Amino acid sequence: MNTCVVGLQWGDEGKGKVVDILAENADIVVRYAGGANAGHTVIIGDTKFALHLMPSGSVREKTACVIANGVVVDPGTLIDEINGLKEKNISMTGRLFISENAHMVLDYHKLEDQLREASLGKNKIGTTARGIGPCYADKIGRSYALRMADLRDIDTLKDKLETIVAYKDKLFGALYDAEPIDIDAIYTKCCEHSKVLSPFICNTTQFLHEAIDADKNILFEGAQGALLDLDHGTFPFVTSSNASALGLGAGCGVPTKYLQRAVGVVKAYTTRVGAGPFPSEQDNEIGQLIREKGNEFGTTTGRPRRCGWFDAVAVSYTARLGGITEIAMMHLDTLAGMDELNICKAYKVNGKETTFFPGDAADLDAAECIYETLPGWSEDLTKIENYDDLPENTKNYVDALEKIIGVPISIVGVGPKRSQAIFR
Ligand code: GDP
Ligand code: IMO
Ligand code: MG
Secondary structure (H helix, E strand, C coil), X not given: XXXXXXXXXXXXCCHHHHHHXXXXXXXXXXXXXXXXXXXXXXXXXXXXXXXXXXCHHHHCCCCEEEECCCEEECHHHHHHHHHHHHHCXXXXXXXXXXXXXXXXXXXXXXXXXXXXXXXXXXXXXXXXXXXXXXXXXXXXXXXXXXEHHHHHCHHHHHHHHHHHHHHHHHHHHHHHCCCCCCHHHHHHHHHHHXXXXXXXXXXXXXXHHHHHHCCCCEEEECCCCHHHCCCCCCCCXXXXXXXXXXXXXXXXXXXXXXXXXXXXXXXXXXXXXXXXXCCCECCCHXXXXXXXXXXXXXXXXXXXXXXXXXXXXXXXXXXXXXXXXXXXXXXXXXXXXXXXXXXXXXEEECCEEECCCCXXXXXXXXXXXXXXXXXXXXXXXXXXXXXXXXXXHHHHHHHHHHHHHCCCEEEEECCCCCCCEEEC
């Protein structure tokens, strides 16, 4: 059984927790998109892991972990994560497989991300400043890109770096009046990264297809959320990869015909970090309450997350995009104590009602939510272990969402820990 887990909102839905839970039955966990812009939290007992590049299966010592070709890898961050796991007595030796074709994020990508955002002022995207956009841009542009395979041949890498840095210096100097890039510092780091990471770099497409032939269970871990997908999200306020399930095939070389199960992760409400449209946003005391109760601060940047009601128009759309077979809904516990809960079930766009998510940015900006209001509940859910024991109003809320989205909700989250998930 091969499964993918993807976010159906604007990221931070709780993918790390869901992947960790499902990884119990997985031989391999694969990251196939995004980079260190992701922040996936796994909490086991009192131990908390915040993973950026490492698949969330890494916390289980028997699980092989693949960082596939679609990921943009910041080698320094990855090494920090390997060391962080080692400090918690978790070894990656022999079970980490990094694609030779994954592109490498270097310091000048992070610099460009920051310079560009600063120059855009109020029009900035609000990126994580992890160099994601500039690295994917180099990948698409081809001529100035470096991949993980380049770490295996450090002399050739030096020649390539000289060409790239000369180009970037001209560009950053002209556009941003930036200081020249310290090429020696970058090369020295590459030499160090080469020593640590070379043993892990391999052909992950071959590894995955051999695993398929051997009937292994593979779990594909999405990063970001479908509304941040470069082609299908809220462009330009998106990330630079195909963050929906549609990115899986290209991101790791495994076609979806090998997938049996597609789990879409959502929160019981909606959050977003960074700029961009958010029709059901509650920039008021309701949003503030959700932020405080749900501890809605970014795992990667610590920024407060924007909060709002559940947007069923958006999730119905992203569930379709992902071929989603079931939904895991996290943070039900966070909604306890609200008198009423609103679900956005349609948009009004320029006087016309629609239940299909608009493709046009101006239409989305103009969209007003049409809500269905349900009674809330006051009970604390965090210690409940059986679905039947949830308050009636909680179950009614889940049923209402399931009906609108048209996909079964099979797992609900009642707290951040591995143990705080209820299978229906
Ligand atoms: P990801 O990027 O999708 O993996 O999600 P993040 O880890 O960035 O953010 C999700 C946050 O919600 C983390 O702090 C989790 O520990 C927390 N979390 C996950 N599921 C639940 C839940 O059911 N209830 C509560 N209260 N917190 C949860
Ligand atoms: P996980 O995997 C939430 C957002 C950024 C910004 C936009 C572009 O933890 O769900 P980027 O740095 O990718 O160029 O930023 O995308 N973003 C995320 N928001 N969760 C994430 O990842 C995100 N990764 C990127 O905040 O709005
Ligand atoms: Mg996150």
